[in-house]
Amino acid sequence: MRSLIFLFLLSAIFSCNSNSKSSENKLVNADKKDFTKEELLEINREREMVEFKLIEKYIERRGWEMERSGSGLFYSVYDSASTPGPKATEKRVATIEYVVSLLNGDTVYTSEEDGLKEFVIGMDHVENGLHEGITYMRVGDRARFIIPPRLAHGLAGDRKKIPMHSSIVYDVKLVSLK
Incomplete structure (x- = not known):
């Protein structure tokens, strides 16, 4: 070992x-x-x-303008909805469109191929960085998150398409909140 x-x-x-x-x-x-x-x-x-x-x-x-949170998440809401929807908060069910890629540019997951992702903010089994990033958004917003390994899949990766110790890039649209 x-x-x-x-x-x-x-x-x-x-x-x-x-x-x-x-x-x-x-x-x-x-x-x-x-x-x-x-x-x-x-x-x-x-x-x-x-x-x-x-x-x-x-x-x-x-050439992106991004902020870095205290946890280490890099984020940018780059397209705000013309009519701002409700703000994402913990314990609400978020539905997102997404493209997940690696820093080398390889796309690993998309909602177009895998379907929309639905999860309870702060509670379900998705990347910690995604839970945090969603809370910076309102319904209809588009954002980018760069999630370092410790907020994503850690040392092991996801054992499918995301390699060990990889940062991941999420391009997200918050479709709805329940």
Whole structure:
């Protein structure tokens, strides 16, 4: 198990071209010792910083204006309904049209192929970042969310189309609230 964690962390750090020599040294010597809780937390913080830089570059390349919430969700309501509908709040049932893609541009899920998504805000099993992002919207609004791995599918991915430790991009229209 330790060797799998080591290989994952090593590949994640090197694949992101991190300039942190201290992280590289920790990982290179990882097979010779156990990680302390503090070392694992530091490696995780460094990995999150690398991911946020990748997301910021993605946003910059597209010329999008997005805000970042305290949790780390990047969001933008880019098309407000001409007649503002009710605001999305927890415990309401949201129905959305969506396109989900990866930062490399691959589209992985769409409502056109998979049907509209319906979920109870704050309660059902969808990405935490989607729960949060929807609360910035009103019925009829269109928004984009870039959800970092810890607010999406985490280290495992969704074991279908979303790879391990992937940020995902949601383009969403809030169709209705119940």
